Amino acid sequence: MNLATNLFHAGAEIFLLTMICFILIADQFIGKTSKMPTYILVHLTLLCCSIVTVATHTPGVAVTFNNMFVDDLMSDVLKLLAYLTVAMMLVYSRAYLVARGLFTSEFMLLALFSLLGMMVMISACNFLTLYLGLELLSLSMYAMVALQRDSAVATESAMKYFILGALASGLLLYGMSMIYGATGTLDVYAVSTSIAKGVYNPQLLAFGLVFIVAGLAFKLGVVPFHMWVPDVYHGAPTAVTMLIGSAPKLAAFAFVMRILAEALQPLQGQWSTMLAILAILSIAIGNLSAIAQTNIKRMFAYSTIAHMGYLCLGVLTGNIEGYSSAMFYVVTYVLMTLGGFGMIMLLSREGFEADNLADYKGLNQRSPWLAFLMLLLMFSMAGVPPTVGFYAKFAVLQSVVQTGHYALAIIAVLFSLIGAFFYLRVVKLMYFDAPESHEPIHYRPDTSLLITFNGLGILFLGLLPGTLMSVCAVSVQQSLLLH
Amino acid sequence: MIFGFPVLSVAIWLPIIFGVLVLATGDDRNAPLARIIALVGAVLGFLVTIPLYTGFDKMTSAMQFVEMKDWIIRYNVHYHLGVDGISMLFILLNSFFTPLVVIAGWEVIEKRVAQYMGAFLIMSGIVNGVFAALDGVLFYVFWEAMLIPMFVIIGVWGGPNRVYAAIKFFLYTLLGSLLMLIALLYLYNQSGGSFEILDFHQVPIPMTAQILIFFAFFMAFAVKVPMFPVHTWLPDAHVEAPTGGSVVLAAIMLKVGAYGFLRFSMPITPDASHALAGFMIGLSLIAVVYIGLVALTQSDMKKLVAYSSISHMGFVTLGFFIFNAYGIEGALIQMISHGFVSGALFLCIGVLYDRMHSRNIADYGGVVNTMPVFAAFFMLFAMANSGLPGTSGFVGEFTVILGAVKANFWYAFAAATTLIFGAAYTLWMYKRVIFGAVANSHVAELTDIGLREKLVLGILALAVLGMGVYPLPFTEIMHASVNDLLVHVARSKL
Numbered sequence: 007m008n009l010a011t012n013l014f015h016a017g018a019e020i021f022l023l024t025m026i027c028f029i030l031i032a033d034q035f036i037g038k039t040s041k042m043p044t045y046i047l048v049h050l051t052l053l054c055c056s057i058v059t060v061a062t063h064t065p066g067v068a069v070t071f072n073n074m075f076v077d078d079l080m081s082d083v084l085k086l087l088a089y090l091t092v093a094m095m096l097v098y099s100r101a102y103l104v105a106r107g108l109f110t111s112e113f114m115l116l117a118l119f120s121l122l123g124m125m126v127m128i129s130a131c132n133f134l135t136l137y138l139g140l141e142l143l144s145l146s147m148y149a150m151v152a153l154q155r156d157s158a159v160a161t162e163s164a165m166k167y168f169i170l171g172a173l174a175s176g177l178l179l180y181g182m183s184m185i186y187g188a189t190g191t192l193d194v195y196a197v198s199t200s201i202a203k204g205v206y207n208p209q210l211l212a213f214g215l216v217f218i219v220a221g222l223a224f225k226l227g228v229v230p231f232h233m234w235v236p237d238v239y240h241g242a243p244t245a246v247t248m249l250i251g252s253a254p255k256l257a258a259f260a261f262v263m264r265i266l267a268e269a270l271q272p273l274q275g276q277w278s279t280m281l282a283i284l285a286i287l288s289i290a291i292g293n294l295s296a297i298a299q300t301n302i303k304r305m306f307a308y309s310t311i312a313h314m315g316y317l318c319l320g321v322l323t324g325n326i327e328g329y330s331s332a333m334f335y336v337v338t339y340v341l342m343t344l345g346g347f348g349m350i351m352l353l354s355r356e357g358f359e360a361d362n363l364a365d366y367k368g369l370n371q372r373s374p375w376l377a378f379l380m381l382l383l384m385f386s387m388a389g390v391p392p393t394v395g396f397y398a399k400f401a402v403l404q405s406v407v408q409t410g411h412y413a414l415a416i417i418a419v420l421f422s423l424i425g426a427f428f429y430l431r432v433v434k435l436m437y438f439d440a441p442e443s444h445e446p447i448h449y450r451p452d453t454s455l456l457i458t459f460n461g462l463g464i465l466f467l468g469l470l471p472g473t474l475m476s477v478c479a480v481s482v483q484q485s486l487l488l489h
Numbered sequence: 490m491i492f493g494f495p496v497l498s499v500a501i502w503l504p505i506i507f508g509v510l511v512l513a514t515g516d517d518r519n520a521p522l523a524r525i526i527a528l529v530g531a532v533l534g535f536l537v538t539i540p541l542y543t544g545f546d547k548m549t550s551a552m553q554f555v556e557m558k559d560w561i562i563r564y565n566v567h568y569h570l571g572v573d574g575i576s577m578l579f580i581l582l583n584s585f586f587t588p589l590v591v592i593a594g595w596e597v598i599e600k601r602v603a604q605y606m607g608a609f610l611i612m613s614g615i616v617n618g619v620f621a622a623l624d625g626v627l628f629y630v631f632w633e634a635m636l637i638p639m640f641v642i643i644g645v646w647g648g649p650n651r652v653y654a655a656i657k658f659f660l661y662t663l664l665g666s667l668l669m670l671i672a673l674l675y676l677y678n679q680s681g682g683s684f685e686i687l688d689f690h691q692v693p694i695p696m697t698a699q700i701l702i703f704f705a706f707f708m709a710f711a712v713k714v715p716m717f718p719v720h721t722w723l724p725d726a727h728v729e730a731p732t733g734g735s736v737v738l739a740a741i742m743l744k745v746g747a748y749g750f751l752r753f754s755m756p757i758t759p760d761a762s763h764a765l766a767g768f769m770i771g772l773s774l775i776a777v778v779y780i781g782l783v784a785l786t787q788s789d790m791k792k793l794v795a796y797s798s799i800s801h802m803g804f805v806t807l808g809f810f811i812f813n814a815y816g817i818e819g820a821l822i823q824m825i826s827h828g829f830v831s832g833a834l835f836l837c838i839g840v841l842y843d844r845m846h847s848r849n850i851a852d853y854g855g856v857v858n859t860m861p862v863f864a865a866f867f868m869l870f871a872m873a874n875s876g877l878p879g880t881s882g883f884v885g886e887f888t889v890i891l892g893a894v895k896a897n898f899w900y901a902f903a904a905a906t907t908l909i910f911g912a913a914y915t916l917w918m919y920k921r922v923i924f925g926a927v928a929n930s931h932v933a934e935l936t937d938i939g940l941r942e943k944l945v946l947g948i949l950a951l952a953v954l955g956m957g958v959y960p961l962p963f964t965e966i967m968h969a970s971v972n973d974l975l976v977h978v979a980r981s982k983l
Contacts, residue, residue, distance in 0.1 A: 419667035
């Protein structure tokens with residue numbers, strides 16, 4: 007392919023990078039007194055990115071830059087969702103950041119850099135590009151967690167995140183190098199064909215696979231590689247937690263798809279077993295530990311661990327049904343996470359974090375509407391219809407049952423019953439208990455509107471989940487079959 | 490559909506839309522408006538279900554008023570509604586109770602009126618959906634969605650121990666439902682990609698799988714019925730729920746579980762049902778006899794009626810698993826009758842509780858002296874609960890016993906003890922509460938029921954008597970469907 011086609015398919019990434027550089031400079035002039043112009047510029051950039059992504063969409067799978075980069079429907083859908091997620095994160099967190107003096111251009115630019123990292127990861131088609139994207143994402147994240155320089159908790163969690171994240175990257179690189187040693191290539195598709203042809207060193211490949219799965223497990227935060235998740239979620243400013251908990255999971259899903267479902271597809275039997283163990287442990291430990299939490303951010307952290315376990319359940323089936331159910335799961339998970347953390351930020355004020363469970367007592371009496379939206383979010387996370395969270399679990403369980411893993415399905419539903427308890431406890435606090443504080447809630451038009459949109463979206467997708475399910479299925483199908 | 494008018498959809502969504510409207514009236518400053526909208530919605534909700542009865546074809550066992558639209562194309566899930574002789578009466582029963590519940594809570598509920606009324610209306614629509622759904626996923630969605638409003642109703646307006654009761658209720662029922670979900674998914678794959686319940690009825694399934702599926706459904710339905718030994722959530726939930734919540738729980742929610750046995754367990758796994766009939770009958774008889782004895786020892790009126798409900802529902806499951814037309818029809822009549830009677834009894838207890846704020850039998854005595862009209866109504870319902878001929882309670886119990894005699898004399902013998910125990914616990918409670926000398930100054934100050942309460946209890950009294958004297962309008966509806974079910978269940982699906 008010639009240079010023009012190459013650049014065309016990477017249009018969104020190039021545009022974003024250009025805009026980041028432009029905003030870096032422009033902010034020196036327009037952002038002196040207020041950061042609002044920069045903020046608006048960032049939103050405009052995200053909007054234009056989505057236009058570029060839609061405009062550069064071509065049917066089928068386009069592999070460019072000497073098989074380093076791929077542009078297919080799945081990557082476009084995931085990227086569009088990532089833009090939406092980052093934009094929602096910025097809207098939710100503006101007032102929160104202003105109150106804490108963190109509403110700076112650094113925050114916004116780091117968010118954009120992490121977005122760029124995600125986009126590279128989503129479109130990567132070579133182990134090197136994958137790693138490049140992952141590191142760009144991770145380094146921006148480390149910096150964002152540590153953005154609150156004076157806070158000891160934030161610094162500690164940033165340190166922890168950095169050390170464990172670097173370790174995970176090391177594991178991943180080590181695994182990649184072994185795969186390179188075994189197959190002689192780093193190209194996702196070439197690895198797959200050379201394994202399928204039987205041209206490889208089996209021992210080396212098996213070691214490589216173990217390291218790769220361990221590295222992935224670190225990044226996803228599944229048990230037993232989950233230790234960093236609660237601390238980072240708890241320590242980081244809520245706005246950053248929201249970002250860590252949402253959009254990167256979309257990229258992580260693409261990462262898992264490219265490495266496991268495409269490159270290492272011939273070894274599916276082996277990694278399925280590993281994922282099954284990781285998934286069950288995550289679902290069990292995530293749901294059980296969440297019960298003991300009194301801090302809602304930590305509770306969400308453990309709930310994320312459990313959710314990632316369900317994601318693994320979808321992936322381990324190794325067929326298109328399973329992958330698309332996992333994609334649907336990750337999309338709905340991101341929506342619910344945005345809503346959950348959005349609620350925390352909405353209820354937080356200057357000098358007050360609404361991150362203790364007790365802060366939700368009697369919310370129904372302070373604001374019936376917010377309590378209702380939170381009720382929807384909680385039931386969705388617990389997987390109770392008619393919210394979208396149910397269909398996510400439904401699709402995953404269907405693919406698990408279809409491949410005959412009945413025991414996995416039964417264990418998963420039994421632990422989701424345990425999980426239902428701590429989500430119910432939040433509902434109980436909001437509806438059944440009397441409020442502790444009668445501090446009026448500051449409604450800001452932008453966040454109130456967004457949380458309404460977010461909460462009702464969960465209900466709407468719960469009533470009519472068909473379209474989103476089909477979109478996920480089609481995009482996974484296309485990216486796996488058409489190359 | 491009837492003349493292109495989607496009766497079932499309206500029966501489901503009209504109460505839900507009114508429920509949302511009621512919620513939208515906001516806080517308690519608009520309480521009168523919320524009450525009026527709720528009443529209009531509930532009455533309209535009942536009126537729109539009447540064509541289901543008048544337009545019903547009694548001759549066929551096929552599904553009627555069918556509506557079918559694509560819903561989730563990817564999994565071949567349809568928005569498929571329809572009723573037969575088994576499910577139609579429950580939609581009527583449910584819609585009939587909604588206005589009564591709204592009226593019963595008219596003045597009694599003072600805090601967060603809009604949310605209370607809204608929750609009941611939304612639940613009414615969802616329950617109609619459970620009975621009308623012919624698609625496995627649609628059924629499951631309604632089935633689970635039902636939990637949310639009930640959870641809130643018990644937890645917000647319930648008694649002192651409401652939080653414990655609400656969470657216990659939710660987790661107990663969720664446990665059963667989740668296993669049912671796995672069974673539904675298995676059937677989906679087994680049937681080659683269809684979630685239609687009627688397709689499930691035709692899928693051949695090996696015996697081991699049938700047994701496992703039977704138990705998965707059993708967990709879901711037995712918890713809701715509730716059957717011994719998974720009944721322990723019911724007394725807690727009943728005692729803590731507000732009056733309206735208890736009425737809906739007893740009159741409607743318990744029926745959903747029993748309905749599940751007829752719609753899912755028996756036709757989908759007929760061989761397992763036959764193989765495990767002894768087990769089911771055993772549990773049913775334990776419920777009838779043992780729970781009847783437990784009811785005898787209760788000191789709390791609501792708990793007593795709750796245990797009596799479990800005992801009566803034991804009759805229902807007994808009727809199902811003796812596999813003859815008397816048994817199943819008797820059980821269906823028993824379900825409807827129990828809806829009227831237990832609903833009425835909980836309303837009666839509610840009447841007393843509103844005045845005395847106690848459900849303790851020992852706090853009462855001699856109520857007849859101050860509330861003669863109420864005592865008369867209560868008497869009628871107490872008699873119906875003990876199965877007096879001429880009331881609806883008799884028809885169902887008698888028919889089930891008749892069916893049980895055909896199956897095995899000793900089943901009938903054990904079941905018939907309920908006529909003694911039922912009479913004992915109900916009438917003994919009645920005697921202690923109503924008769925005797927005025928027990929204390931609070932009882933002496935009681936005022937008799939007003940027009941609103943007379944209206945609610947009067948309607949139910951008519952229903953109980955009418956069904957007891959002339960049950961034909963109910964039984965003729967179910968004949969065709971029940972016979973068809975029996976033929977179906979007799980065929981092996983191995």
